[in-house]
Every structure is written in C-alpha cells, then in structure tokens.
Amino acid sequence: MLRVREYASVTDTGRQRRANEDALFARAPVFVVADGMGGAQAGEVASTTAIEAFGEGLPERSPEQALAEVIQTANARIHEMSRSDVHRAGMGTTVTAAHVGEHDIAVAHVGDSRAYRWRDGELERLTEDHSLVEELRRQGKLTAEEAEEHPQRSIITRALGPEPDVLVDTASWRAQAGDLYLLCSDGLTSMISEDAVAEVFAGSASDEPLESVARRLVAAANDAGGRDNITVVLFALEEVGGGTPAASPDDQATIAGDDAPTAAQIRAAVQDAEVAASDAQARRLQPRPPETVPREETFGRTRVRRVLIAVAVALFLGIPILFGAYAASQAVYFVGSSDGFVAMYRGLPYDLPFGLDLYTLNYTSGVPVEAVPEARREELLDQSWRSRGDAADLINQLERGQIATVPDP
Numbered sequence: 255m256l257r258v259r260e261y262a263s264v265t266d267t268g269r270q271r272r273a274n275e276d277a278l279f280a281r282a283p284v285f286v287v288a289d290g291m292g293g294a295q296a297g298e299v300a301s302t303t304a305i306e307a308f309g310e311g312l313p314e315r316s317p318e319q320a321l322a323e324v325i326q327t328a329n330a331r332i333h334e335m336s337r338s339d340v341h342r343a344g345m346g347t348t349v350t351a352a353h354v355g356e357h358d359i360a361v362a363h364v365g366d367s368r369a370y371r372w373r374d375g376e377l378e379r380l381t382e383d384h385s386l387v388e389e390l391r392r393q394g395k396l397t398a399e400e401a402e403e404h405p406q407r408s409i410i411t412r413a414l415g416p417e418p419d420v421l422v423d424t425a426s427w428r429a430q431a432g433d434l435y436l437l438c439s440d441g442l443t444s445m446i447s448e449d450a451v452a453e454v455f456a457g458s459a460s461d462e463p464l465e466s467v468a469r470r471l472v473a474a475a476n477d478a479g480g481r482d483n484i485t486v487v488l489f490a491l492e493e494v495g496g497g498t499p500a501a502s503p504d505d506q507a508t509i510a511g512d513d514a515p516t517a518a519q520i521r522a523a524v525q526d527a528e529v530a531a532s533d534a535q536a537r538r539l540q541p542r543p544p545e546t547v548p549r550e551e552t553f554g555r556t557r558v559r560r561v562l563i564a565v566a567v568a569l570f571l572g573i574p575i576l577f578g579a580y581a582a583s584q585a586v587y588f589v590g591s592s593d594g595f596v597a598m599y600r601g602l603p604y605d606l607p608f609g610l611d612l613y614t615l616n617y618t619s620g621v622p623v624e625a626v627p628e629a630r631r632e633e634l635l636d637q638s639w640r641s642r643g644d645a646a647d648l649i650n651q652l653e654r655g656q657i658a659t660v661p662d663p
C-alpha cells in the first residue's frame with residue numbers, strides 16, 4: 255500500500271504582480287492548487303473559496319467522484335458570490351486536485367493548473383489544459399512548441415465561477431513508490447519549459463528535501479521573468495505495509511494479506527489508520543478502461559434515424575456553442591488606443607466583414623498614447639489578449655505613472 259512519504263508547497267507572488275491570487279491545499283492524502291482571477295482581490299476570494307471547500311473533507315465516494323463533487327460545491331459558491339456582489343462579478347479560479355489512494359492517484363481539474371508525474375527520470379503531464387491554446391493544439395492548429403510559447407496561453411476556456419455548473423475532468427493512474435507528483439499554477443509552466451522542470455528534478459539529490467526542490471522551481475520561474483503568481487505543490491510516495499496490490503478488492507481489507515503482519519507493518523498500519531479510513535471507499539477504484547466507441551451496423555432505417563438524431567444534436571449543441579463562443583470572447587480584454595488615449599477593450603481585437611466588431615470600448619484612460627515611452631508602446635498596446643484583471647492592472651499602472659515615468663532600461 256502506498257502513502258505520502260513527504261510533501262512540500264511554495265507559493266510566490268512572482269516579480270510583476272502586486273498580489274498573489276493563487277491558493278493551495280496540502281494535507282495528505284489530498285493536494286490542491288487553485289489560480290484565481292478577477293480584479294480587486296476577487297481572484298484571491300475565488301481561489302481561497304475553492305481551497306476551503308477541500309478543507310471540509312471529501313465526501314464518501316470514489317476518489318475521482320469525491321474530488322469532482324468538492325469542485326462542484328466550490329464552483330456553486332464562487333458563482334453565487336460573483337452574482338451577488340458587483341465587485342466580484344466575473345471572478346473565477348482554476349483548480350487541480352489530487353488524491354493519493356492505496357495504489358492509485360486520482361486527479362480532478364478545471365482550467366490550466368497542471369499535474370505532472372516524475373518517474374524513472376521522465377516527466378509526464380497528467381492533465382490537459384482547458385485553454386484556448388490547448389484547444390488549438392488539439393485541433394492541430396498549433397504545435398506543442400508553439401503552444402508553449404504562445405502569447406495568449408493564459409486564456410482559459412473553463413474555470414470555477416462563470417457558470418452555475420462546471421465540467422470537471424477526472425482520471426486515475428496506478429501509482430508507484432518513488433513517484434514524485436507536481437501540481438502547479440501556470441505561473442510556473444508559462445515561465446519555464448517542461449524540459450526545465452525536468453532538469454530541476456533530475457538535478458536534485460535523492461535526499462534533497464522537497465521544500466528545497468519546490469523553491470528551486472519557483473526560483474527558476476522568477477529568473478525567467480516571474481510574470482505571474484507561482485505555486486508549486488510536490489508530494490512523493492513510498493510503499494508501506496508490505497502488501498502488494500491484491501487481485502480482489504476484498505483481499506485488501508486486511509493490511510498484510512495472507513502473511514502474518516510484522517511489527518513494522520503493524521506500526522505502519524497504525525500510523526496510517528487515518529489515511530486508510532479515508533481510503534476505504536477507494537478500494538474499488540480500477541484503472542479506467544480505454545474509451546471505446548460502440549460500433550453497430552448502420553443500414554436502412556437505423557441510418558435514417560441516425561442522421562435525424564445527428565441533425566437534432568447539431569441544432570441542440572450548435573446554438574449553445576455559438577453562445578458559448580460569444581460568451582468566451584467577452585471574457586477577453588485587450589489594451590489599445592482610442593482617439594489617442596490608452597483604452598481598454600472587451601472582446602477580441604478583430605473586425606469581421608460587414609462592419610462587425612468583436613469588441614467594445616470598455617474604458618478610456620486619461621493617459622495619452624504619446625505619454626507611454628515609445629520603446630514600450632508596441633509591447634504594451636499590442637492588443638494581445640488579456641484577462642480583465644490584467645488589462646485593468648496595466649491601465650492602472652499607466653495611469654499611476656508606474657510605467658510611463660519609468661525610464662526605459
């Protein structure tokens with residue numbers, strides 16, 4: 255049976271943000287990272303709300319279902335807060351949560367905070383980002399390298415908060431003693447490559463405390479610019495109790511299986527009583543079978559019926575997707591100019607034919623474009639996609655002279 259040998263967590267504001275809107279939970283066997291967004295501390299409220307939901311414990315379900323249920327609860331709370339308080343409108347958070355069972359690790363996530371496994375000198379990403387760039391990569395429109403470097407890689411397509419319900423991705427993997435898991439916010443992975451993360455792991459001695467490894471990851475992200483809040487949670491697994499995975503789940507009800515338990519095993523079992531109790535529900539967890547599409551013959555009437563169903567489904571799904579795409583575009587902001595002044599726009603910086611714009615002017619600042627140092631004008635007013643908080647932050651800094659008056663390096 256597996257348990258967490260050691261864990262560590264570090265969260266850092268980074269070099270450019272004024273506040274840390276990331277939050278984390280680390281208490282074996284559950285680990286969580288949340289990356290909040292929204293102006294005026296709303297992002298902090300959102301990520302903290304998600305984390306607090308985990309502090310209340312997991313419901314009695316399979317680990318995947320339990321994690322997903324806590325995430326749903328957190329989503330409902332965040333959504334309700336964002337509806338009832340105008341200062342919190344539009345707030346949201348990512349969440350990536352892991353549960354260590356006796357033989358498996360379950361992960362549930364929404365957004366672009368990630369889970370990785372380091373095993374036998376190889377780093378494997380366990381989660382797929384719910385981000386615009388990742389969608390484009392999946393559609394083959396971007397390569398993995400392009401996606402990693404893309405300027406709009408922080409735009410997410412799924413978060414806790416915006417909707418009353420949220421779709422949670424869950425999965426489980428067989429775990430091994432010696433596995434090291436990493437949960438992180440995008441402040442790590444948008445600043446340093448996965449190869450750089452792997453290098454940090456490869457370069458750590460087996461007796462290096464995880465706390466120090468976590469600090470080195472955060473330092474690497476800061477050295478690369480630290481443009482976002484950085485959160486790193488690490489946990490390593492070890493084998494205890496001497497039992498190997500039993501064939502039938504019921505066999506595992508006794509700690510040592512057929513063999514009489516040794517004194518060490520009993521000690522480990524006592525130490526682990528709490529973990530084991532919370533994992534009692536986990537025993538029935540099996541690795542998920544690969545998804546298969548059921549096939550059937552498609553002749554005559556079946557086929558006609560299928561076409562009709564397809565049309566109905568297309569209509570049923572198509573309309574919400576169009577609305578969804580519109581809603582998603584409204585979550586995007588960019589900074590540009592309006593009549594010679596720096597301005598914030600909501601929507602996407604594109605014009606469609608027939609005079610249709612995908613954006614509306616949201617706010618015009620009192621800062622003339624000429625007041626922005628020429629060398630930085632292009633970079634700051636490049637109409638790149640930003641979150642509302644980012645765009646507002648940038649304008650705020652310009653208005654307060656934090657950027658305009660700083661001489662160029």
Ligand code: MN
Pocket residue numbers: 289439440441482483
């Ligand atoms: Mn972030």
